[in-house]
Amino acid sequence: MSSPLPAPLPADRSEAVFTDYKLPPAREHAIAEANRCLFCTDAPCVNACPTRIDIPQFIRKISTDNVRGSAKTIFEANILGMSCARVCPVEVLCVGACVYNNMDSPPIQIGKLQRYATDAAFEKDWRFFEAGPDTGKSVALIGGGPASLAAAHELRRFGHRCTIFEKRSVLGGLNTTGVAPYKMRADQSLREVEWILAIGGIDVQLNTSIGDQVPLADLESKFDAVFVGAGLGADSALNIPGESLPGVVGAVQWIEHIKRSKATLNGVSRCVVVGGGNTAIDAVREAIGLGIPRVTMLYRGSEAGMSGYEHEWDAAKQQGAIGEWKALPTAFEGTGKVQRIRCQRLDDAKKPIAGSDFTVNADLVLVAIGQSKLGQMLGSLSGITIDKGRVITDARGFTGRNKWYAGGDCTNGGKEVVNAAAEGKAAAHGIHEFLMTTKRT
Amino acid sequence: MADRDINTSTKPDLRVNCGGIKAPNPFWLASAPPANSGLQVQRAFEAGWGGAVWKTLGTPIQNVSSRFGGHTIRGVQGAGFNNIELITDRSLETNFREIAETKRLFPKHAMVVSLMVETRQEWQDIIKRSIDAGADGLELNFGCPHGMCERGMGSAVGQEPKINQEITSWAVEYSTVPVLVKLTPNVSNIIPHGIAAKRGGAHGVSLINTIKSIIGVDIDRFVPEPRVGGLSTNGGYCGSAVKPIALHMVAALAREKEFGLPISGIGGITNWRDAVEFILLGSSSVQVCTEVMLKGYRIVEDMIDGIENYMQEKGFATIDQMVGKAIPAFSEWGDLDLNYETVAKIDASKCIGCQVCVAACHDGAHQCIHPNKDGSRVPIVDESECVGCNLCQIVCPVPGCITMQPVTNGYQPATWNQHVHDGKSLRPKKGAH
Numbered sequence: 112m113s114s115p116l117p118a119p120l121p122a123d124r125s126e127a128v129f130t131d132y133k134l135p136p137a138r139e140h141a142i143a144e145a146n147r148c149l150f151c152t153d154a155p156c157v158n159a160c161p162t163r164i165d166i167p168q169f170i171r172k173i174s175t176d177n178v179r180g181s182a183k184t185i186f187e188a189n190i191l192g193m194s195c196a197r198v199c200p201v202e203v204l205c206v207g208a209c210v211y212n213n214m215d216s217p218p219i220q221i222g223k224l225q226r227y228a229t230d231a232a233f234e235k236d237w238r239f240f241e242a243g244p245d246t247g248k249s250v251a252l253i254g255g256g257p258a259s260l261a262a263a264h265e266l267r268r269f270g271h272r273c274t275i276f277e278k279r280s281v282l283g284g285l286n287t288t289g290v291a292p293y294k295m296r297a298d299q300s301l302r303e304v305e306w307i308l309a310i311g312g313i314d315v316q317l318n319t320s321i322g323d324q325v326p327l328a329d330l331e332s333k334f335d336a337v338f339v340g341a342g343l344g345a346d347s348a349l350n351i352p353g354e355s356l357p358g359v360v361g362a363v364q365w366i367e368h369i370k371r372s373k374a375t376l377n378g379v380s381r382c383v384v385v386g387g388g389n390t391a392i393d394a395v396r397e398a399i400g401l402g403i404p405r406v407t408m409l410y411r412g413s414e415a416g417m418s419g420y421e422h423e424w425d426a427a428k429q430q431g432a433i434g435e436w437k438a439l440p441t442a443f444e445g446t447g448k449v450q451r452i453r454c455q456r457l458d459d460a461k462k463p464i465a466g467s468d469f470t471v472n473a474d475l476v477l478v479a480i481g482q483s484k485l486g487q488m489l490g491s492l493s494g495i496t497i498d499k500g501r502v503i504t505d506a507r508g509f510t511g512r513n514k515w516y517a518g519g520d521c522t523n524g525g526k527e528v529v530n531a532a533a534e535g536k537a538a539a540h541g542i543h544e545f546l547m548t549t550k551r552t
Numbered sequence: 553m554a555d556r557d558i559n560t561s562t563k564p565d566l567r568v569n570c571g572g573i574k575a576p577n578p579f580w581l582a583s584a585p586p587a588n589s590g591l592q593v594q595r596a597f598e599a600g601w602g603g604a605v606w607k608t609l610g611t612p613i614q615n616v617s618s619r620f621g622g623h624t625i626r627g628v629q630g631a632g633f634n635n636i637e638l639i640t641d642r643s644l645e646t647n648f649r650e651i652a653e654t655k656r657l658f659p660k661h662a663m664v665v666s667l668m669v670e671t672r673q674e675w676q677d678i679i680k681r682s683i684d685a686g687a688d689g690l691e692l693n694f695g696c697p698h699g700m701c702e703r704g705m706g707s708a709v710g711q712e713p714k715i716n717q718e719i720t721s722w723a724v725e726y727s728t729v730p731v732l733v734k735l736t737p738n739v740s741n742i743i744p745h746g747i748a749a750k751r752g753g754a755h756g757v758s759l760i761n762t763i764k765s766i767i768g769v770d771i772d773r774f775v776p777e778p779r780v781g782g783l784s785t786n787g788g789y790c791g792s793a794v795k796p797i798a799l800h801m802v803a804a805l806a807r808e809k810e811f812g813l814p815i816s817g818i819g820g821i822t823n824w825r826d827a828v829e830f831i832l833l834g835s836s837s838v839q840v841c842t843e844v845m846l847k848g849y850r851i852v853e854d855m856i857d858g859i860e861n862y863m864q865e866k867g868f869a870t871i872d873q874m875v876g877k878a879i880p881a882f883s884e885w886g887d888l889d890l891n892y893e894t895v896a897k898i899d900a901s902k903c904i905g906c907q908v909c910v911a912a913c914h915d916g917a918h919q920c921i922h923p924n925k926d927g928s929r930v931p932i933v934d935e936s937e938c939v940g941c942n943l944c945q946i947v948c949p950v951p952g953c954i955t956m957q958p959v960t961n962g963y964q965p966a967t968w969n970q971h972v973h974d975g976k977s978l979r980p981k982k983g984a985h
Binding site: 142143145146147149150151152153154155174210211213214 | 626627904905906907908910911923929949950
């Protein structure tokens with residue numbers, strides 16, 4: 112097994128200033144909250160969870176102080192249950208589905224309870240799963256993010272050997288490089304990676320790009336199956352004049368920078384984040400948290416039309432975020448570095464209003480208008496369908512080409528960690544069935 | 553018109569007379585830690601309690617450390633409660649001085665003194681001293697099921713009707729104030745014990761005392777609770793969880809023709825609703841201990857205005873009008889109408905879709921509530937299979953969402969007894985296939 116784990120993260124990296132915005136519940140609180148759970152039949156919270164965690168069951172176990180059993184229930188469904196407890200938008204998933212919402216009572220704080228149980232598992236280093244007896248089969252996994260980790264862990268339980276190819280020097284994908292640090296810091300993600308890899312038998316090849324360093328054909332010939340969990344690519348660009356000026360950065364790239372190293376923010380007093388999605392809101396809250404005095408979100412649409420979660424934007428506003436709505440950047444301007452954004456005002460149909468030019472001052476611009484899709488990397492393989500950059504699969508991750516499976520952001524276009532975990536696990540089941548029903552050649 | 557306080561001219565009269573013991577309201581402290589001392593009872597009377605049964609007097613004892621145990625049900629602490637504390641551990645002189653002081657400060661409140669001694673002479677002496685101190689009534693503690701019974705007192709007396717009757721007759725002989733006998737529930741049938749007290753000349757009975765119990769086990773130390781060092785012993789179970797047992801014993805005596813004495817009801821009373829239930833089943837006063845231990849004396853405020861509002865709504869002017877009102881409806885199973893039929897109805901506008909009723913009905917009843925197949929989470933009741941058991945209504949978290957509604961099935965009422973003796977026809981069974 113080569114380079115199992117990367118070098119530790121620098122202690123003075125920028126994200127280290129962030130602390131948990133939602134503290135884990137104390138035992139007393141957890142038990143009291145767990146006792147409120149109605150133990151619904153065919154519970155809506157479970158149906159709202161992509162990984163179908165048996166939520167009433169894990170909550171009942173918390174109520175009886177069977178925390179170990181509770182954690183096992185969670186991890187049995189979702190091996191990334193620790194990070195999901197921190198980063199899931201529970202307001203629109205399990206908590207949003209809680210039946211208490213239907214009687215105007217506060218819903219059960221499922222995320223907090225999941226964190227209570229999973230944090231205990233990590234604190235006490237409980238292990239629940241063992242690798243299955245060796246099947247002699249091997250699976251290559253492209254990308255080392257949540258989808259591949261979930262897939263690899265499940266494949267190991269079946270007894271298949273796994274090799275993860277990761278182009279970065281760290282595993283965990285966006286859990287490590289992209290999650291807002293007030294939800295989960297990079298070191299916590301790496302701890303989770305280590306905990307998952309402890310099942311054993313997962314070879315990790317870091318700093319390895321598939322396609323460039325390892326041809327796709329090699330994977331196909333050397334492994335019995337391939338799982339593609341490559342995630343998304345670089346930040347999309349606006350393609351307007353001045354975008355190459357220093358100080359104009361892709362938001363995902365910038366977030367990775369503050370999570371893995373110490374960012375220099377000297378002289379930055381006005382930060383503008385371009386976009387209206389959740390990455391944009393994260394970047395806004397992170398810029399505020401790092402002490403930038405004036406942070407503005409600049410979006411083409413209206414405040415109500417943002418694709419980012421309302422509860423996240425509300426939190427950003429409480430922290431002092433400013434909104435600039437119906438604004439279309441037309442150019443970045445400045446001498447030697449960005450100083451202002453030239454914009455046009457848009458009407459309700461998002462059409463520019465003639466003569467509405469204005470500028471917004473900025474010395475740091477974070478462009479958060481999406482990420483490129485990586486599906487084209489598989490474009491040379493016949494039988495795989497790519498739609499607008501996304502790899503198309505069936506419900507169990509099968510791409511249509513023998514041996515090839517996929518899941519996570521590269522198939523869903525960019526969703527939550529919990530979706531990647533669910534898709535990775537589902538693909539592992541698809542792969543297992545395929546491996547155990549095909550003859551060895 | 554705005555909802556105002558009850559008009560004083562129609563304000564219900566809460567005064568009670570239980571076996572000759574008069575009080576401004578039916579809410580009395582039971583003989584227990586909340587009625588241990590003068591300052592406590594005075595604070596209770598100030599808070600609104602109508603009477604107190606002083607913590608049992610006798611030869612002062614020595615208590616153990618670790619005396620109480622709580623039974624937690626789904627996070628509700630003290631839903632059941634037990635204790636291994638004995639009678640007073642303070643000197644009789646101190647107790648009688650404080651009783652006299654309290655009676656002087658609160659002359660209209662009921663001051664009942666609970667007693668437990670062994671010999672006839674001891675009974676004579678302690679009764680005289682209690683009455684001299686100002687007792688309005690006496691309560692003979694024939695109920696305590698822990699510690700004292702090992703010494704031949706408490707429930708050891710209450711479980712033997714002959715001894716009960718004999719000691720009661722001594723007390724009645726020596727007393728110039730009414731005598732209540734406090735009965736133990738640790739018997740298979742309460743009636744002979746109530747009748748023994750009556751034959752001894754008692755003016756009334758109070759029940760139930762606590763139920764012999766082990767409240768729990770420390771599963772790390774392998775010792776029952778409450779733990780005294782490395783050992784434990786059985787205690788007396790009380791609190792909300794025992795209310796159903798107490799209600800049954802109160803009602804069993806209240807409807808017994810041969811009995812006919814006033815009853816002071818005790819056992820798991822936590823609020824005015826519980827009190828009303830005890831009164832409707834024949835209690836003319838009620839005694840409360842555990843809920844006061846858990847929440848303090850001020851719970852009596854809600855008890856008083858809760859019962860006043862209830863009486864006003866129902867048109868009761870006095871407590872007496874309510875006493876035993878539900879006794880005629882407490883019947884034998886064989887007299888229940890087997891042709892009376894109800895089915896569960898779910899109010900879709902109130903249903904929150906938890907489907908707890910589905911699991912309860914499928915796993916614990918008659919498999920007649922089913923998930924809705926049309927995408928709604930409001931379950932469907934198969935009324936042709938519903939036996940009207942009430943389980944779904946009990947588990948439903950939304951008040952008023954599930955109701956049990958009578959069905960007109962065309963059958964004349966028919967009890968089991970009528971069916972057996974008169975051949976009355978019964979409707980076809982449901983859910984019995």
